[in-house]
Amino acid sequence: MKLPDFHNDQLFNELRQKMGAELVEMASIPWQKIDTDDLLDRLNSSEGILIENISDIQIKEDGTFEYKGQKVLVYIRDQRYNPRNGKKGEYKFHISTCETINRFIQNNRFDRYVVSRRTNGRFLVNIIDSLTNSVIERDVEVELKVCKNCLLNLSYKGYRGHYDPESIKIYKNFKLEEFFEQYSTRHTTIPTHTDANAPHDVYTDDFEKISRQIREQCDWTCQNCGIKVKPEHRNFLHIHHINGVKSDNRPTNLKCLCIRCHAEQPDHDHLRFSPDYFKFRELYP
Numbered sequence: 521m522k523l524p525d526f527h528n529d530q531l532f533n534e535l536r537q538k539m540g541a542e543l544v545e546m547a548s549i550p551w552q553k554i555d556t557d558d559l560l561d562r563l564n565s566s567e568g569i570l571i572e573n574i575s576d577i578q579i580k581e582d583g584t585f586e587y588k589g590q591k592v593l594v595y596i597r598d599q600r601y602n603p604r605n606g607k608k609g610e611y612k613f614h615i616s617t618c619e620t621i622n623r624f625i626q627n628n629r630f631d632r633y634v635v636s637r638r639t640n641g642r643f644l645v646n647i648i649d650s651l652t653n654s655v656i657e658r659d660v661e662v663e664l665k666v667c668k669n670c671l672l673n674l675s676y677k678g679y680r681g682h683y684d685p686e687s688i689k690i691y692k693n694f695k696l697e698e699f700f701e702q703y704s705t706r707h708t709t710i711p712t713h714t715d716a717n718a719p720h721d722v723y724t725d726d727f728e729k730i731s732r733q734i735r736e737q738c739d740w741t742c743q744n745c746g747i748k749v750k751p752e753h754r755n756f757l758h759i760h761h762i763n764g765v766k767s768d769n770r771p772t773n774l775k776c777l778c779i780r781c782h783a784e785q786p787d788h789d790h791l792r793f794s795p796d797y798f799k800f801r802e803l804y805p
Contacts, residue, residue, distance in 0.1 A: 571635055616674050645659075676690065725768075727759075749804075
């Protein structure tokens with residue numbers, strides 16, 4: 521069906537003039553197709569993709585990184601090493617906008633980062649002499665560890681700091697496969713269920729028990745803002761389903777949040793109008 525030329529339509533132009541609407545020419549924008557297979561191959565390779573501008577990386581609301589629709593980690597290609605120390609440092613990759621990342625951004629060092637989806641923990645780097653700025657080793661594959669500040673920024677699996685025994689276990693047992701599975705968006709992962717076998721979006725019968733166990737494990741403390749509620753205020757501490765599926769009680773999908781932080785999560789604005797929310801704001805300003 522061919523649409524009429526509205527520029528020459530009398531009724532359309534009369535209506536436009538009554539509304540005081542200016543006639544604006546719409547320029548066509550060519551569609552740029554992204555070769556997803558090639559993109560994933562590059563992100564999964566040991567080289568990754570070198571980022572030239574911070575604007576190439578999208579920072580999500582939860583602080584994680586995405587590149588062209590794919591959840592990614594970032595790391596510095598040029599790792600500095602001081603020969604006088606006698607040993608090389610423990611190099612890191614980053615999974616969120618932690619204190620370290622923010623400091624590098626402020627110092628304009630973000631252009632040296634690489635984005636990657638590789639999950640074996642080994643990446644290509646250049647080892648740079650920090651005293652002479654000369655290259656000691658180029659394109660050498662080394663093992664990188666997850667940044668502890670990133671884990672703290674995300675409260676990953678309840679991580680609260682490296683002086684906490686449980687948090688030490690979380691750091692040592694960190695797996696990139698689990699991270700990407702938990703934080704990848706619905707647009708970048710294959711759906712687990714079909715319309716025929718998708719679970720009902722309701723809480724499971726044992727959720728109340730699970731909720732209490734997790735809140736106890738977190739010592740009745742919000743994993744986001746760090747507020748610890750008093751025994752008489754435990755109703756202000758909630759268990760949030762990260763992916764929005766109420767029946768998905770996997771530990772990686774659950775996060776202990778106070779009602780204020782819970783209300784800041786996507787699709788949870790309704791909590792701001794609850795009596796508990798206003799009461800919490802009075803008691804925990």
